[in-house]
Amino acid sequence: MRIGANLTSTQFQRPALGVPQHPLRRNVPDAILGGVCAGLACRLGVRVQTIRLFFALSSLVFGVGAGGYLVLWLALRRDGEDEPIARRLEHGGRAFKTVLWSLAVVLVMLLALSNVNLYLLGPYAWSILLSGVGLVAVWRGASPAERTYLEGVVQAAPVLGAASARGWRAVVWRVGPATILIVVGLQILSRVGGVWGAAVPALLGGLVLIAGILIMLAPWWLENVRDLSRERRDRVRAEERATLVTHVHDSVLQTLTLIERSAGDRAEVIRLARAQERELRAWLFAPDLIGVVSRADGSFADQLHVLQHDVERDYGVRVDLVVVGDCPSDQRVRDLVAAAREAAVNAAKWSGEEQLSVYGEVEPHEISVYVRDAGIGFDPDAPAEDRQGLTHSIRDRINRLGGSSVVRSTLGEGSEVTLLLPREVASS
Amino acid sequence: MTRPRVFLVDDHELIRSGIKAEIADDVDIVGQADEVAAAIEMVIERRPEVVLLDVHMPDGGGLRVLREVRATCGDVRFLALSVSDAAEDVIAVVRAGANGYVTKNISGADLIDAIWRVRAGDAVFSPLLAGFVLEAFAGDPVLSDRDSSGDPDLDQLTARERQVLRLIARGYAYKQVAAELGISSKTVETHVSSVLRKLQLSNRYQLSNWANERKLT
Numbered sequence: 001m002r003i004g005a006n007l008t009s010t011q012f013q014r015p016a017l018g019v020p021q022h023p024l025r026r027n028v029p030d031a032i033l034g035g036v037c038a039g040l041a042c043r044l045g046v047r048v049q050t051i052r053l054f055f056a057l058s059s060l061v062f063g064v065g066a067g068g069y070l071v072l073w074l075a076l077r078r079d080g081e082d083e084p085i086a087r088r089l090e091h092g093g094r095a096f097k098t099v100l101w102s103l104a105v106v107l108v109m110l111l112a113l114s115n116v117n118l119y120l121l122g123p124y125a126w127s128i129l130l131s132g133v134g135l136v137a138v139w140r141g142a143s144p145a146e147r148t149y150l151e152g153v154v155q156a157a158p159v160l161g162a163a164s165a166r167g168w169r170a171v172v173w174r175v176g177p178a179t180i181l182i183v184v185g186l187q188i189l190s191r192v193g194g195v196w197g198a199a200v201p202a203l204l205g206g207l208v209l210i211a212g213i214l215i216m217l218a219p220w221w222l223e224n225v226r227d228l229s230r231e232r233r234d235r236v237r238a239e240e241r242a243t244l245v246t247h248v249h250d251s252v253l254q255t256l257t258l259i260e261r262s263a264g265d266r267a268e269v270i271r272l273a274r275a276q277e278r279e280l281r282a283w284l285f286a287p288d289l290i291g292v293v294s295r296a297d298g299s300f301a302d303q304l305h306v307l308q309h310d311v312e313r314d315y316g317v318r319v320d321l322v323v324v325g326d327c328p329s330d331q332r333v334r335d336l337v338a339a340a341r342e343a344a345v346n347a348a349k350w351s352g353e354e355q356l357s358v359y360g361e362v363e364p365h366e367i368s369v370y371v372r373d374a375g376i377g378f379d380p381d382a383p384a385e386d387r388q389g390l391t392h393s394i395r396d397r398i399n400r401l402g403g404s405s406v407v408r409s410t411l412g413e414g415s416e417v418t419l420l421l422p423r424e425v426a427s428s
Numbered sequence: 429m430t431r432p433r434v435f436l437v438d439d440h441e442l443i444r445s446g447i448k449a450e451i452a453d454d455v456d457i458v459g460q461a462d463e464v465a466a467a468i469e470m471v472i473e474r475r476p477e478v479v480l481l482d483v484h485m486p487d488g489g490g491l492r493v494l495r496e497v498r499a500t501c502g503d504v505r506f507l508a509l510s511v512s513d514a515a516e517d518v519i520a521v522v523r524a525g526a527n528g529y530v531t532k533n534i535s536g537a538d539l540i541d542a543i544w545r546v547r548a549g550d551a552v553f554s555p556l557l558a559g560f561v562l563e564a565f566a567g568d569p570v571l572s573d574r575d576s577s578g579d580p581d582l583d584q585l586t587a588r589e590r591q592v593l594r595l596i597a598r599g600y601a602y603k604q605v606a607a608e609l610g611i612s613s614k615t616v617e618t619h620v621s622s623v624l625r626k627l628q629l630s631n632r633y634q635l636s637n638w639a640n641e642r643k644l645t
Contacts, residue, residue: 322559359594374599
């Protein structure tokens with residue numbers, strides 16, 4: 001996690017009605033099951049209840065709605081994930097096979113039923129059983145985050161949740177309603193084709209039957225699920241540990257060896273220890289920064305972190321960096337950071353201090369950077385060759401950008417360079 | 429003034445001995461602990477004035493020590509020490525009642541200064557903490573849905589408090605802040621303490637969010 005920069009994006013913004021949103025993703029915060037309806041509602045800019053009603057009603061027509069829902073569930077990406085369940089299934093071999101097998105079993109069952117002229121369930125049998133396969137597919141292909149969410153949904157469902165507990169009370173809770181539901185479901189199904197016609201009772205009977213079976217089997221299923229996710233977690237943990245060991249070996253042990261070898265050279269030991277500390281810290285706390293360090297086209301805050309990293313590495317000083325706010329970078333921001341870099345290098349070279357502070361802040365109308373050291377200082381008006389030249393070049397840079405700079409320094413008390421850059425108001 | 433009575437909580441032997449070596453001449457170290465349960469028991473028994481508290485420890489970390497000790501004796505003050513730069517760690521311990529937060533690479537002299545300050549009930553803000561606070565209090569106050577405090581003053585920093593925090597974030601020591609703004613050091617202390625109070629009591633969305641994130645892990 002990066003410090004400072006990610007803090008503004010933590011709020012979820014619910015889109016306004018009537019405003020279509022791109023792209024189409026399964027929604028997370030408003031989801032009940034897979035977030036398909038909520039996602040569609042966002043995409044189309046309509047109320048989520050409308051979409052839900054549509055799916056519910058169309059499910060009455062040979063289960064089209066339920067089937068469509070499952071297809072979308074499989075085909076759409078969940079918000080924040082980079083591939084849809086279907087794609088993930090395709091890559092994960094075993095899960096894919098499970099789904100294929102259950103599909104085959106269902107087809108054989110249906111064929112067998114139609115062979116012995118048992119059109120018990122009519123066309124609903126197809127949609128219900130295929131939906132069952134769809135659910136298996138969703139489960140096998142879901143990301144860990146989505147699995148956890150679905151597990152929560154099942155636990156929170158009134159009867160299912162109670163039924164998954166242990167103890168005799170739970171058994172009663174489970175077996176009682178389950179038996180009743182199964183019997184009622186079979187009863188309804190056995191009357192299909194009678195006075196009522198086929199459609200409604202067949203669907204109702206099928207649903208009741210499935211609910212009964214679900215409740216009966218819930219504990220077994222949940223336990224299975226829990227074992228599976230525990231196994232998965234353990235594996236992830238083992239992998240993390242392996243990466244850590246590799247990293248410690250590659251980087252930390254090497255540096256320690258280097259430190260031992262240069263034990264006599266104080267400056268070198270400090271430089272090595274700091275470089276290693278910075279690297280390890282980035283690796284542990286801000287892994288997303290590692291790529292940035294080599295890329296250098298990240299946001300304002302990213303670029304200041306790169307500056308900190310480089311100056312610490314090259315000059316063996318400590319740079320305390322604090323960034324408040326953030327913005328994407330354009331050429332002006334890059335030039336501002338380049339000027340700040342010059343100021344920091346200047347301070348690192350000439351101040352005689354081993355520590356400097358860099359503070360960057362993004363405000364609505366202005367970006368500011370302060371580079372400060374508590375070193376020997378200098379007289380800003382005296383024509384001292386090296387430092388003076390540098391301050392001039394910083395001033396020129398900032399002036400060209402339409403910003404302003406202030407250099408303050410007191411002999412013996414340190415100096416501070418202030419860089420101010422107004423933001424272009426046109427871009428939001 | 430007598431020397432502050434300090435208790436040390438850290439699960440790393442090396443860090444403990446390092447800190448002890450640096451501050452032992454200027455404070456009384458009345459005890460040390462390397463695990464959460466022992467720390468809670470010993471701190472309650474010995475009643476130090478200031479506890480130097482490592483944030484990251486197994487079994488609940490510094491946060492648990494802080495909560496359980498403060499439940500029994502409210503007069504023990506805490507200064508959190510950590511190697512982490514993550515906002516949720518910093519904000520969580522301060523909101524739980526720590527008077528300040530410093531990173532472990534702080535110099536011995538600065539640490540002693542911070543201990544004295546915390547003993548006096550003042551707040552210790554590192555540049556990093558000042559930056560977090562500015563970030564959290566930026567823009568309009570956004571209250572979390574469930575519990576709006578009903579006190580809008582708590583959710584906003586005054587212009588002066590902002591100035592003080594900005595200077596601290598820029599690396600100014602309290603004395604330098606005072607000189608820069610033309611006010612007394614005591615006034616700077618007052619501003620910083622008031623910010624600490626707001627930090628602990630405000631229900632701003634980001635603050636409670638940061639604290640919640642910490643609770644989950």
